[in-house]
Amino acid sequence: MPTATGVESRLGAAEVARAVLDQGVAADVAFESALAKVTQSQDRALTRRLVHDLMRDWPMADALCRRLIDRPFKRRDRLVFFILAVAITEMRLSREPAHAIVHCAVEATRLAQAQHLAKLVNALLRRFQRDKATLEADCGGSLACQWGYPEWLINRFKGDWPQEWQALLTAGNASPPLTLRVNTRHWSRDQALLALADAGIEAEAMPGLPDAVACAHRHAIRSIPQFDQGAWSVQDASAQWAIEWLNLAPGLRVLDACAGPGGKAAHCLERADIELVAVESVPDRLSQVADGLTRLGLTATTVLGDASQPEDWWDGQLFDRVLIDAPCSATGVIRRHPDIRWLRQPKDLDALVALQASLLRGLWSLVKPGGILVYVTCSVLAVENHQQLELFLETHTDAKALSPPQGAQLPPGRQMSVGWQVLPGEHDWDGFYFAAVERLPAE
């Protein structure tokens, strides 16, 4: 029988779903307040799973709820609509017995102070259980219902990736792997792998990525040996490959222009004895950079500022390397953040593309002649990636595109007109775009 906290998990999931889908709040932010009320750790995990499943099933769950309900709920009862949607997705996708799901949804409705709807929720879910196949067939005709994405994004993927769009959508609905980065200032990857094996954690070194370890299963971070001592970070393979494009060497002066929360800044400092300046425009994210570096025993100069306006914070000394890990649509990491597909709107793209262009423009003059600017996104959209770099190269005659870094192993993905694109799920990496341009000395 479900526990009282199982009921809390369902209510928490409905609250997070409402925050994401009605108010445009990121699920990670909404989880913070919803999970405070869910006491058991396994129930918190359940809340997350329920929300992630609903994000991947929302068009269908929404259509089914509307179909089942004769008259729309009053505005003040909107939370109950989400309790129903969570239950319907759970009945569609999980192995939990239907009667337990219905019971939890009814109790969650009571817990949400909507006792007057408890009987109705029970009746609607029983009806769904009885007529599931017919209702699903009636509601599931659209591409959005079939794939669990908004129609505009499906069309965007189709336009940019006419051969790969279905694989792209499938990858975004899959569970992401747990990939770790070894802090090689703390210990070697071989030592780190032995410690994992001693702790009973199945993992292996990732070919072509000198610091990466792929775990066979997901684990709580606290169970990773010496995590708190700064021996590891959690970082996807694509994000780890990004710093190979910088071709770091001791003594270089490096700018990480969009640094928060600090994953790549830390990786650079673990790799080489460099002087690093980390700029970030959001105070909380800059604090995350500082906290992360402290945990890992690393130091950098951290600056709160708008990287596209260097005149406000730059000390006038040129950089050998500039990394722009640009704010983007994050369409390459939807498998990690399934809510992204509902948070992003077509109009956001124009603003992001303009910001990326201004970062490239504003930071180019900070690169030393002979130095390298690396541009990275976790997007799969052409406008943010190779098309952005094509425009940059057209307008900057002192810029020369460089080839991908040479490693022992061929990375996943493909060469674009400029730069390299990995799509999510290829070799189980996140979807990322990478480009490096050298600043040619003045003639």
Ligand SMILES: C[S@@+](CC[C@H](N)C(=O)[O-])C[C@H]1O[C@@H](n2cnc3c(N)ncnc32)[C@H](O)[C@@H]1O
């Ligand atoms: C993709 S994230 C960077 C991830 C980071 N490099 C890492 O590896 O952990 C982009 C970051 O750029 C920041 N950002 C957005 N606009 C910015 C601007 N104009 N100047 C500086 N940072 C900016 C965002 O707040 C966000 O933290």
